[in-house]
């Protein structure tokens with residue numbers, strides 16, 4: 001029996017010729033990542049154990065993005081704690097406000113994730129880098145601490161589900177609609193403990209931004225990782241962003257998959273996930289009349305340049321519906337700057353949206369757009385759990401940047417083809 | 420190792436955002452976190468929970484964010500064990516790594532109600548519902564995880580390993 005892409009990367013990093021699902025292995029890490037919420041806990045553990053050295057100062061990345069620019073005194077103290085740790089350990093990839101971005105937009109942009117890498121991050125959406133053909137997965141703070149000290153982590157080798165993507169998506173249908181469709185189909189625990197592996201001719205129609213969005217939400221189906229087959233589009237991105245050595249892994253022809261799904265991309269409609277789970281999906285024509293108070297465009301799911309371009313295309317020259325608050329938060333400084341140069345930021349502001357500095361802010365109900373009791377938001381983020389963006393009785397509808405922008409104009413959830 | 424306590428019963432897909440809402444994540448002090456544990460789905464949990472009590476829940480417990488604050492908050496609430504039909508992967512990992520005992524056993528979940536008294540033996544995986552007089556069997560931890568738990572978490576496990584070799 002052959003191996004899947006994910007299994008091959010794990011085997012290579014464990015120094016083994018072969019691994020099988022369920023096997024417990026210890027593997028070498030190419031990158032260990034943390035943010036301002038998870039790193040303080042990791043550093044505390046690290047110090048408690050009397051550790052005083054990291055395994056490799058170049059293979060650790062710390063990105064304070066959740067409550068930054070510091071939202072209150074406690075958050076400021078947490079950031080100070082990790083800033084000092086990064087300085088003491090001489091961590092090369094510590095990104096301060098000013099060069100910082102949302103971690104999962106920033107890491108690929110900085111060229112820190114490449115095909116064939118094995119990456120852990122103390123953030124569940126670390127699975128995003130699977131878009132580049134890396135095995136990349138979220139862990140907790142203790143794993144981060146152990147990873148920083150030893151350069152290793154333990155893994156249980158996952159089995160996998162294969163998604164064969166076919167044909168070209170319709171206009172205004174993006175990676176977000178595809179992944180919401182898939183999560184709706186297999187449910188929030190449909191891929192629990194397993195890899196989601198994406199391949200097929202349809203990949204040719206998916207930009208890197210689409211793929212980042214899809215890999216990002218693999219965790220929302222419970223998956224350990226989501227991973228895309230590497231093609232020319234991937235390699236072009238890698239060439240542009242990284243000088244790191246990379247290795248392309250393809251599944252063996254006799255690789256065993258638990259399940260195989262064929263997805264006809266041309267049949268996918270703009271899709272919305274209703275409260276309070278990402279698998280509670282409906283196609284746009286079944287949404288009905290849902291009035292909204294807030295629109296959030298951004299995050300590690302949809303805060304990339306391609307996402308902002310789509311939203312701006314719809315909002316340009318139009319006005320946000322009176323009474324609706326539209327908050328745009330680009331993923332990184334670089335994306336922000338590019339958007340500024342292209343005139344996209346002006347389009348947003350002229351339409352009546354506000355544009356924030358890169359931060360996780362509203363996505364986790366942290367700051368910069370927290371919802372009140374009974375309020376509803378359309379959001380391009382990845383989670384619509386109870387209380388995720390604020391009051392436990394607020395509601396979040398997950399959608400693509402196109403649906404979010406169209407909804408901003410009408411004040412209710414709207415098909416981008418109808419504005 | 421054994422645990423004994425009253426059941427707090429929850430449904431499927433209890434996510435880390437309700438176990439400990441992000442608005443409280445500007446601290447990582449377990450005692451502070453425990454004050455807000457479960458508050459978005461069970462306002463009175465922090466007040467009512469007693470040392471040794473057991474959380475029993477359905478599928479995919481702990482889904483969502485990787486915040487270790489979630490098992491930390493539960494552990495600091497002096498919960499002795501979480502039993503669920505299945506756990507989300509990162510939550511499972513984090514619980515092992517910080518030394519919060521958790522067991523997967525769908526039958527025990529189906530056979531327990533809020534307030535029941537349970538007794539759990541981690542070495543054998545035997546779960547007894549003392550109120551109903553029923554017995555269930557979960558998979559005990561694999562050897563490797565037992566070692567981590569016995570060292571009281573992954574960090575100590577690594578420290579011990581470094582010292583001995």
Ligand code: SF4
Nearest residue numbers: 102299300360363364
């Ligand atoms: S943008 Fe949201 S989902 Fe992404 S890392 Fe930040 S808080 Fe997490």
